[in-house]
Amino acid sequence: MLLRKVIGAEVILGHKIFTRAKSSWDIVAGVCVERLPVITPPLNELQKKFKDFLWTVEIEKSLKSDHELRHENDKVQAELLKNESVDVDLDTVSKITAQDFEDSSSDELNQFKFADIVTEGDKKGIKSTPERCLQRHLVLVTHQKLGNDVKTILPQGLWKEGETLRQTAERILSEQCGTGLKVKFLSNAPCGFYKYKYPAEINGRLGAKVFFYYANYNDGEVDKKSKPNWLTRNELAELLPEKYNKTVQSFLIEETF
């Protein structure tokens, strides 16, 4: 029984290798360029509660700092000065009280302008810039001409003889998105696979097998001719065809907020 199973598997593998020679599928390399989040996502309820709990416990178990001691000292000195009953040694009264120092420090902090988490792209709803949704992952999609249709999917292109799939992916990216885009490919191996049939046979090919390569976005502008858009996970799910979207999301990290 077991022997028959083993032989069966071998036969199937042999058949696959045999049919490889006369394959009727186009080999296509697709590229998934992802811009990683720049800012930490917001804390949810439980995380906020636990953070506050940890901070109160830390204060409870700590010793008083120099600043606190100085503050207490100042209060004592102020009391003595008010009462004027005891001769106060002017040397021990600090020139700048701890409270003053604290106030001036918080003023300085308030005056410093941090950059906004909600960028211009967010406010205006522009999807073609990677400077949006700084807390989320963004994936690049472009217009692709497939036959007579133009679809918005991840950049992809046919594999040519004599190059590896990764080289194909790099070539496609530079052709379609321009050389200004700086990315980092993370592996020689593809990370996802999608198969689709052509509506009619073209050059004896039934359809195309797309092998996705993953790259991290570092810098640079995408060429406008391909009409790029940087989409979050939800937007991808809305825009892409269902099965395609499922394949793409299977090799991307899930977002938890």
Next chain:
Amino acid sequence: MFHSQILKQLSRLTIASASKLPFNTRHISSSAVVQFKITDQLCAEPLKKKKKVDPAIIKAREDRRRKKLEKQIRKLQKNARQLKPIEEVEPPLHLMDQMGKRKRPSVVLSAEISETRALLVKEWTRYKKQEYMANVAQIDRIMAAQKRALDMLYEESEELYNEAIMPDVQLIPCSFTGTYATPPIKNYESPDGEYIDVSKKWGHK
């Protein structure tokens, strides 16, 4: 005749060797003989008479020596049991001296608060476990997607597959700078100035 007289007179001047004369002889001489003597050949000082030592005293001496050694061993062992101080972990001395001023009044928590705290901790552990399981599931999912892609590639073309599984040497060393609390400010001019690094240095200086 002349010879014998001289011989007689000269015989008084004989040198008698030690070997010929036994030790305990009576010094009675029948003839007047002046005997020159060389002292006996002595190779060493004559041995002093050994005093008999009390065996009890010997035993006492041995016991004292043994006790001394054992005491020294115990002292060294006590040293080994003591742990060596770790410089980084020792609290700074000026804080230890000021403990009286620095200690906070001990907090008395009501039963309700301590219960809510305990429940919060439990909820947190449950949440963290979920998070961890979700992370592991994600990693499994991503790896399975890659494995499937490689399997399909192997079906398509062995050459491409072999090229795909080659390790990428340009990837390592690889570094990612993490997420921040606020985004970077565009065209920020950092203020000029010197700073003196007062951080403590542990280990070899």
